[in-house]
Amino acid sequence: MRSPFCKTVKRMVFLLTQQNSFLYKDGIPELRKRNLSFLNLVDRSLTTDDEYQFPELSCDIHMLPDYIAMSSQPHLFHNTSRTAVGFWEYDRRFNNPQGLTAALYWDDKKQLERYKQRFSGVKYIFTPDYSVVEDMPACLEYSYVYFSRIVALWLMTEVGTTVIPTVSASTIERLSVALLGLDNCNVIAISTKGYLRNSTEKGYLREMVRYVVDHKQLDSIVVYDTCSSEDEVYDIFEYALEHNINIDVPLNSYRELHMKERG
Template sequence: MKRYEYHTNEYGERVAVPKDLQKLLNLQYLRYTNKTHSVGRHDLPEIICNTKVYPDYIALYPNKAEYRKTPFTAVAFYNYDDVFDGKDGLYNAIYYNDEKRLEWFKERFRGVRFFISPDYSELGDVDDIENNYRIKKARVVSLWLAIEMNAIVIPNITYPTVNSLWFYLDGLEKCTVVAFSTKGFIDNLVEREYLIEAVKYTVDHLHLEAIIVYDVCKDDKEALKIFNYAIEKGIKVIIPDNSLKQRNSSRKRGDR
C-alpha cells in the first residue's frame, strides 16, 4: 500500500508527501475549507447563504427535544461557549477527525434543516488572535453542517467591537441572509447602540434580503427598533418564536 503521494514543487522537482499529511499536521478541517474560497486578509472561509425559505422557530443547542418542533426550526448556539464548545464539542471533533464523535453529532442533528452558525463569544478585552480564531471555528463548523448535514446554515453576525466588523464580514459577501441575537442588548443602552451600529454596518456592506433575529422579549417592538435601518432599506426582519420568548409572553398574559 502506497504511503506517499508524489507532487511537483515550484522548482519542478518531484517530492514525496505522506498520504495522511492532513492527519499528521492536525489539518483535517481542510477537507471542508478546501471546498470553498478563502477571503480577506486572514483567509476566512467563504460561507454562502441565499435561502428564500426562513426559519419559523429557533431551538437552542441544548434543547434537543425542540430541534424538530416545526418543519422549519433552526438550531442555534446562543449559549455560553462551554455548552457547545467543550473538549468534546463539534469543532474539536472536526479538527481531530474524531469519527465516533462526529457520528454522534450527525445522529443528534439528523433531520434538522436550518442552523444558525455557532455564536462563539467575542470580547473587546481579549486578544485579537483569540477572537479571530473563534470566527474561523464558526466558519469551519458551518461548512461541516452544510456539507455533512445537507442543511442551510445562516451566518451569525458577531464581533468584539464595531470597529472589527470589516474583518468579521469577510467571506460573507455572497450571503443574502444573516442572523443576529438581541439577547443582552435590549436593556443595556451602550450595548444596544453598538448593536444598532453593527446592523447598519452589515446592511451597508452586504446585499441582504433578510435578517433572522433571535430575541427573547415578550413582544417584538424593541427588537424591531434596533433593526429599523434594515427595515427602511427593504430588508425583511424575521423574528422566529423560541421557548424563552414563549415563556416571557406567557408571563405577560399572566398564564400559569
C-alpha cells in the first residue's frame, strides 16, 4: 500500500509533466514566448534584497585597462593585451534592433552567437552606458540599470570576460539606486563625456564622485575621457584621490585624436 506521501509526490510529478507538456508543446519555452528568456540569467545570480531586485555583480581586479575601444570599433578590441570595450557612444550605435540588449530581450540566438564571437578574447568590457536625463521617468532609468546588469551577466557567463560596471545617473537620489548590487566590486567606471561643457555639469560630476566614494569601498575608478589633457579629470576626481582611490584614465581613439590635434 502506497503512503500518502508517495501518492502526493506522484501527483506532483504528473502535474509538472502535464504543465511542461503544455508549455513546450509547440517547441517554444514559455519564457521565450513571453520575451523573458533573460530571466534565466537572473536565476543563476544573486539579486539585491529590495524592490528593484537588480542582479548583483562581482568585480575584483587589480590589473586595470590601458586602452578603451568602443563597441563599434572591433578592429581595436585587441589593440593591447589589456584593452577594454565600452559603450560610450550614442545609444543608437549599440542599443538598436540589432544590438546586444535587443538580442537578449528577444532571445535572438543568431545575434547572440554573433556577439559572442565579436567579443571573444576581449579582456574587459564595461556595462552599457545608456543615456539618462534628469526629466526622464525614474522607472525607465532604473530599467536601464537592470538591463545593463543582464548584459553583464551574459558577457560573464557566455563570453567569459571580466565586466566592469559603469555608473551613471541623472540625479544623486537615482545614483543611490544605480549603485545597488555593486558591493563586491573594487572598481567601477565613470565617464566625463557630456559633463565638461559647463560649471553646472562639472559640479554634478564632482558631487557624483563624492557620493560614490562615500558609499562604496573602491580601489580604483576607471575614467572614460576624450580630452587631450588629464588635468581636468584629476581636478574633478580630487575627492577620490584624497581617499587613496586610484584614478585610471586609459587611452582611447578619440582622446588620441584630440592629443594629435593639440600637438
